[in-house]
Amino acid sequence: MLPVSRPSIGSEELEEVKKVFDTGWLGLGSTVFEFENAVKEYLGAKNVIAVNTGTTALHIALDAFGITEGDEVIVPSLTFCASIQVITALRAIPVFCEVDPDTLNIDINDLRKRITPKIKAIMPIHYCGNACDMDALMEIGKNHNIVIIEDAAHAFGSSYKGKKIGSFGDVTCFSFDPIKNITCGEGGAVALSDDDVAEEIRRKRILGIDKDTWHRYKNKRSWFYEVTTQGYRYHMSNINAAIGLAQLKKISVFIEKKRKIVATYNEGFRNLKGIKILNWNHDETVPFTYMIRVLDGRRGEMMDFLNEKGVGTGVHYIPNHLQPFFKPFSTPLPITEQVGEEILTLPLYYDMTENDIEFVIQSVRAFF
Numbered sequence: 334m335l336p337v338s339r340p341s342i343g344s345e346e347l348e349e350v351k352k353v354f355d356t357g358w359l360g361l362g363s364t365v366f367e368f369e370n371a372v373k374e375y376l377g378a379k380n381v382i383a384v385n386t387g388t389t390a391l392h393i394a395l396d397a398f399g400i401t402e403g404d405e406v407i408v409p410s411l412t413f414c415a416s417i418q419v420i421t422a423l424r425a426i427p428v429f430c431e432v433d434p435d436t437l438n439i440d441i442n443d444l445r446k447r448i449t450p451k452i453k454a455i456m457p458i459h460y461c462g463n464a465c466d467m468d469a470l471m472e473i474g475k476n477h478n479i480v481i482i483e484d485a486a487h488a489f490g491s492s493y494k495g496k497k498i499g500s501f502g503d504v505t506c507f508s509f510d511p512i513k514n515i516t517c518g519e520g521g522a523v524a525l526s527d528d529d530v531a532e533e534i535r536r537k538r539i540l541g542i543d544k545d546t547w548h549r550y551k552n553k554r555s556w557f558y559e560v561t562t563q564g565y566r567y568h569m570s571n572i573n574a575a576i577g578l579a580q581l582k583k584i585s586v587f588i589e590k591k592r593k594i595v596a597t598y599n600e601g602f603r604n605l606k607g608i609k610i611l612n613w614n615h616d617e618t619v620p621f622t623y624m625i626r627v628l629d630g631r632r633g634e635m636m637d638f639l640n641e642k643g644v645g646t647g648v649h650y651i652p653n654h655l656q657p658f659f660k661p662f663s664t665p666l667p668i669t670e671q672v673g674e675e676i677l678t679l680p681l682y683y684d685m686t687e688n689d690i691e692f693v694i695q696s697v698r699a700f701f
């Protein structure tokens with residue numbers, strides 16, 4: 334069975350991890366700082382703070398930008414439930430909005446209709462790695478004094494109009510979980526330009542402990558530290574950072590291969606009437622995942638057919654406004670509900686062979 338996704342890891346990652354073992358310092362330390370610097374340089378970002386998951390990156394970013402009880406956050410319903418859980422964790426209110434069915438990115442016109450004085454943040458998701466309309470989002474943010482917190486879990490390495498995602502917005506959150514564009518095993522990062530908020534995030538990731546007071550008193554009183562803000566235990570470990578360092582070195586070959594697979598799929602599916610392929614920004618996107626929309630209510634049927642043949646499939650994602658826990662925030666979203674019944678994720682990962690790719694295409698074609 335071809336899986337939908339799989340990390341590409343090997344001896345390079347093990348070697349970096351071994352270096353950490355040799356130092357005996359497994360937690361937050363110099364390997365994490367090295368990884369942060371490497372990511373910062375790769376993205377061209379001003380500040381990068383590494384954390385232990387993409388979910389905690391989003392949570393800590395919302396918290397550091399002051400999102401709190403009763404604040405409202407506009408977010409597409411079509412996303413991983415992590416995007417919503419971090420909002421409700423702060424007792425803030427998710428205001429669900431529609432997506433554009435051709436890209437699955439946030440629908441800017443629908444978003445505009447949902448703006449009120451209670452909206453404190455907007456969380457766009459760069460779906461499958463394709464960037465959202467950042468010009469429009471940043472303009473809306475500026476005009477209404479709303480922070481744009483990008484969920485870029487799918488989009489590490491992608492660009493928008495020649496600029497890397499994470500190098501220019503208010504704040505951008507990445508995930509390095511096992512199946513993301515690069516992995517740390519588990520991991521995440523926050524990228525932003527505001528130095529003060531970046532410092533706040535650095536304190537928050539390690540229980541609100543102020544490193545500056547720690548350093549100031551270190552010589553005289555080595556045991557002294559101050560807790561200055563609400564914090565969490567969200568820091569990345571040296572072990573995870575080591576995996577990330579090895580992965581980052583391979584990213585350009587990952588990108589080239591995954592772009593080629595997407596182009597081959599798009600070509601292979603082009604004239605099939607029963608499905609819709611997404612609009613891809615080929616030159617600027619690092620494809621995270623590949624999904625089609627199966628029309629005429631035939632997704633379940635196609636899923637069974639492909640699984641029977643040995644092609645793994647998935648649904649990314651079930652709309653969140655339909656989830657039991659998010660019912661209190663539910664609102665009718667006809668486009669999202671329609672698309673949510675059509676999307677079907679097909680295998681896409683670096684180690685796929687030419688035969689694997691051809692097999693997926695032929696299997697989908699065979700269904701029709």
Ligand SMILES: *Cc1c(COP(=O)(O)O)cnc(C)c1O
Binds near residue numbers: 387
């Ligand atoms: C993966 C993902 C997350 C969460 O990242 P983790 O590292 O798994 O916690 C958040 N949002 C989206 C859209 C994701 O795909």
